[in-house]
Amino acid sequence: MTVVPSTRIYEGTRIPPRVPTILDVDPSKHDPGDILRVNFGPNHPSTHGVLRLIVDLDGEAIAGIEAVIGYLHTGFEKTMEQKSWWKSVTYPARIDYLGFHANELEYVLAIEKLLGIDVPRRATWARMALAELNRIHSHLVWLGTAALELGAISMFWYAFDDRDAVLDLFELAGGTRLHTRYVQAGGLAEDLPPGFTDEVRKFCAAMPKSVDEYETILDKQKIWLERTKGIGLLSADDALALGQSGPVLRASGVDWDLRKNMPYLAYDEVDFDVPVYANGDVYDRYKVHMDEMRESVRIVLQCCDRLDEMEGEPWIADDRKVVLPPRHELHTSMESLIYHFKIVTEGYRVPEGEVYVVIESPRGEAGCYLVSDGGARPWRVKFRAPSFAALQATATVVQGALVADMVAVAASLDFIMGDTDR
Amino acid sequence: MAERRPQLALKRELPLVSDRPLARAGLQSERVLWPERGPGVFEREVAEIEDALLLTTIDKAVAWARSGSVWPDTFGLACCAIEMMSIVSSRYDIARFGMERFSSSPRQADLLIVSGRVTHKMAPAIRQVYDQMLEPKWVIAMGACASSGGMFNNYTILQGVDKILPVDIHVPGCPPRPEALIEGIVRLHEKIRAGVPPAYEIRGVAE
Amino acid sequence: MTYEAVPGVVETREAFGETTLVVDPARLVEACTHLRDEEGFNLLSDIAAADYLGWGEQGVAGYIGTAAGRDLHEPGSQGLAHVPAPKPKRFSVSYHLLRVGDVPARVRVQVWLDDGEAVATLVPVWPAADWFEREAWDMVGVRFEGHPNLVRILMPDDWEGHPLRKDYPLGGEPVRFSGED
Numbered sequence: 010m011t012v013v014p015s016t017r018i019y020e021g022t023r024i025p026p027r028v029p030t031i032l033d034v035d036p037s038k039h040d041p042g043d044i045l046r047v048n049f050g051p052n053h054p055s056t057h058g059v060l061r062l063i064v065d066l067d068g069e070a071i072a073g074i075e076a077v078i079g080y081l082h083t084g085f086e087k088t089m090e091q092k093s094w095w096k097s098v099t100y101p102a103r104i105d106y107l108g109f110h111a112n113e114l115e116y117v118l119a120i121e122k123l124l125g126i127d128v129p130r131r132a133t134w135a136r137m138a139l140a141e142l143n144r145i146h147s148h149l150v151w152l153g154t155a156a157l158e159l160g161a162i163s164m165f166w167y168a169f170d171d172r173d174a175v176l177d178l179f180e181l182a183g184g185t186r187l188h189t190r191y192v193q194a195g196g197l198a199e200d201l202p203p204g205f206t207d208e209v210r211k212f213c214a215a216m217p218k219s220v221d222e223y224e225t226i227l228d229k230q231k232i233w234l235e236r237t238k239g240i241g242l243l244s245a246d247d248a249l250a251l252g253q254s255g256p257v258l259r260a261s262g263v264d265w266d267l268r269k270n271m272p273y274l275a276y277d278e279v280d281f282d283v284p285v286y287a288n289g290d291v292y293d294r295y296k297v298h299m300d301e302m303r304e305s306v307r308i309v310l311q312c313c314d315r316l317d318e319m320e321g322e323p324w325i326a327d328d329r330k331v332v333l334p335p336r337h338e339l340h341t342s343m344e345s346l347i348y349h350f351k352i353v354t355e356g357y358r359v360p361e362g363e364v365y366v367v368i369e370s371p372r373g374e375a376g377c378y379l380v381s382d383g384g385a386r387p388w389r390v391k392f393r394a395p396s397f398a399a400l401q402a403t404a405t406v407v408q409g410a411l412v413a414d415m416v417a418v419a420a421s422l423d424f425i426m427g428d429t430d431r
Numbered sequence: 432m433a434e435r436r437p438q439l440a441l442k443r444e445l446p447l448v449s450d451r452p453l454a455r456a457g458l459q460s461e462r463v464l465w466p467e468r469g470p471g472v473f474e475r476e477v478a479e480i481e482d483a484l485l486l487t488t489i490d491k492a493v494a495w496a497r498s499g500s501v502w503p504d505t506f507g508l509a510c511c512a513i514e515m516m517s518i519v520s521s522r523y524d525i526a527r528f529g530m531e532r533f534s535s536s537p538r539q540a541d542l543l544i545v546s547g548r549v550t551h552k553m554a555p556a557i558r559q560v561y562d563q564m565l566e567p568k569w570v571i572a573m574g575a576c577a578s579s580g581g582m583f584n585n586y587t588i589l590q591g592v593d594k595i596l597p598v599d600i601h602v603p604g605c606p607p608r609p610e611a612l613i614e615g616i617v618r619l620h621e622k623i624r625a626g627v628p629p630a631y632e633i634r635g636v637a638e
Numbered sequence: 639m640t641y642e643a644v645p646g647v648v649e650t651r652e653a654f655g656e657t658t659l660v661v662d663p664a665r666l667v668e669a670c671t672h673l674r675d676e677e678g679f680n681l682l683s684d685i686a687a688a689d690y691l692g693w694g695e696q697g698v699a700g701y702i703g704t705a706a707g708r709d710l711h712e713p714g715s716q717g718l719a720h721v722p723a724p725k726p727k728r729f730s731v732s733y734h735l736l737r738v739g740d741v742p743a744r745v746r747v748q749v750w751l752d753d754g755e756a757v758a759t760l761v762p763v764w765p766a767a768d769w770f771e772r773e774a775w776d777m778v779g780v781r782f783e784g785h786p787n788l789v790r791i792l793m794p795d796d797w798e799g800h801p802l803r804k805d806y807p808l809g810g811e812p813v814r815f816s817g818e819d
Binding site (some may be wrong): 024027028029030074079080082084086087089091122123201249251252254263265270271361362363364365367374376378380382383389391393394397398400401430431 | 653654681682683686688689690693722724732734736738743746761765766768769772777786790791792793801802806808809
C-alpha cells in the first residue's frame, strides 16, 4: 500500500483545532462584522438529501461551517432489535439507499459469521456480481446528481438512462428495482433467473463506452475543470485522521481498498485494479468514481463467466435450522415441516457473540457491529456509515472555498443522508 | 408513419361505471370504480363534493390549465427521492406532463411530493415549506413511509405526513416504481380536471 | 497478533477471527495512543455503544418464556440449554480500529461502564471520534469527558432520554385498521 506524501497536497493539518467538525471563523482573517450566517437546508436545491449546513460567509468566501444532521434519523438500530433475524434483513437496505445491496450484504455477512454457516460459492459469486452492479448504480447516480448541481445538467439524463439499465438487471434477479432484499443468511433468497448472465453481459458491453462518453463530456470541459480542480483539498494524513475511506481516501493518494487489502466474498479470485489519484481535490474524486465504474464492469464480467460454470449448483446453504427447506419436501418429510414451522414462527437463533464485519460499499468502509445473545432477535446492531464519517470532513475540506464551491465539495464527499442518520 | 394521438386522461374510452358527476368528469377513484363498497371517510367527502360540483366552462378551462403544468418542489427525503429523480429521467419522462421543472423554491412550486420518511426533527421544516407554497397547492405522499410511517413504527418517524399536511394522493410502495408514481400524478391531474378542490379545502390533518 | 505491550488491557478475547482488547476506562487514552503510534492503527472505524440491561433475562428461547416462567435448564425445553454469561457492567463502548498499511489489521478496544460513569474522549487521538462519540452520547447516554461539543446529533436538540437504551420504549403508534372505529 503506497501513500503519496501528504505535503504534495498541503502542509500540516487543516482539521479545525477546537472541534474537528466545526470550522470557526478566524478573527485574524475575517472581520467578525463582515460575517453573514446563512442556513443551507434541510430542504435545499442540491439533491443530496436533508443535510443542514450553517455557513458563515465573508462575502463569497466561506469563513465558517457546521453540519447539522439527524433530519432522517429513522431508528433502524432500535427497530431491528425488535424484529427476528429473518425480518430484520429488509431494514438495512434502506440505510444507504443507493448502495442497498452493500448494506444488506454487510448485515447478512455478519449474521453468517456468527452462525458459522457455509455459503455455497454460487451465492458468493452472485452476491459479488450484484455488489459490483450496485457500485456502478451508485456511481452513476452520484455522477448524474453531482454534475447536475455543478451545472452540467445533461449528464443527469445520460447517467440515469444507464442507471435504469442496471436497475433492470436488479429487477431481473431480485424482482424489484431498489431494495431487492435478495441476500439472506445462507445465500441468496432465490436462484438467479436463466439468462441473467447474458443480460449482464449485454449491459457490460455497452457500459465502458458510456463511461468514455461521460469523460468526453466532462474531462476537458473548461467550466468543469475550473469548478473541480484544486477545490476541496484533503491530504492523506487528514483523511486517515478523519476516518475517511472509499473514493475520498483513494483520491487523496492512499492506495486502500478493502476488496484488495482485506478481501471478503471472492474478491481475491478476481482481477481488477484500484484507481488512486494524488491531488485530493474534487476532480480526483470524480476520476476515482469513473475508473471504479470501469473496474466494476471488469469484475462483473469475470463473475458472469464463473456463474455460468456453476449453473445448477445450490444458491443457499443446506442448513435447515436457518434456511427454509424447499417447499416440495414439506409434503414428504416430517423434519422439514418442523424446521419450517420453527423458522417461520420463532425464527432461527444465532449463537451468542459479537462481530464487526466491514465491506467496501460504494461510499467506502461500511460495517455492521452485531451483538447476539443467542436468541431469535438481534441484541444490538450498529451500522458503521461511511457517509457519517465523510460528513465529518466538511469543515476540513471546505477551507478556502467560495460558497459556490461548497456544493461541489459536498457532492464530492458522496454522502447519503439515510446512511448518515440511520 | 402512423399518426399517434396523445391520450388524455379525460378522453379515455373506458365504460362509465356510474353516472355520478365525478365519474362523468373522468375521475378513476375507488369510490367510482367500486360503487358497491360501503361509504368510508373518503366516500363521504366525495359525495359532498359531487353534490356541490357545478363546473362552468371557465372552471374547466382553468382546471385544465392548472393540471397541465403542475411544478413539483424538490423535496426528496430518502429512498423514494431516488425513484422520484428517476421519473425525471428519459425512460419515465415526466416532461410529457409538463412537470419537469422542479423548483427548489417552494414559492414557485405547485406540488409537494413528500418522498421518504419524515422524522419528528424534519416535520417543522416540511410544514414551513408547505406553508410557503402559494395556493393552489397539492401534496402527494409518496411511498409507504410518507403515507403511514411505512415499516418504521418508532420514536422518531412521523406515522404518515398527513399528520401535519393535508394530502391529496397517497402512492403506495417501498419505494413505488416510477410508473406507480406517475399513476399517482395522473390521478392527481384527473382530480384537478374533475374539479376536486385541493386537500386543504376539504380536510384538515389526520388524528 | 499479540497486544501485550498495550497499556491498560484487562482482558484479551479472540472470537470469530476478531481480537477484542478490554481496557480499563481510566487508561483508555494511553492504550489508544499506543495503538495509534506504536502499532500503527491509524484509522478509527467506528465507536459502538451498547446497553446490556436485561442481558440473559429473556432466555435463549426468544420470546417464548422468560427466566421466571420457564426453566431453561430443564431437559427438553426449547432452545439451547444455555443462558449467556452476565456482562461485567451495563454499557460497553467498543472502538473499532483499522490499520491502513502494509499489514492490514483490525482490533476492537472495549471499555465497560455503569450508568453515570464517563470515559475520556478520543478526539485528541483520532479527530474522527467527534461525531461517533456524540452519537453514543445521544443514543445511549454515555458521557465522554473532555469532548469539545457533546450535544445531541441525531435527535432534536430538546429531546429527552436516550433512545437506544433498553429501558427506552420503541415508541410509535398502535396500528389502526380501516373498518374498525
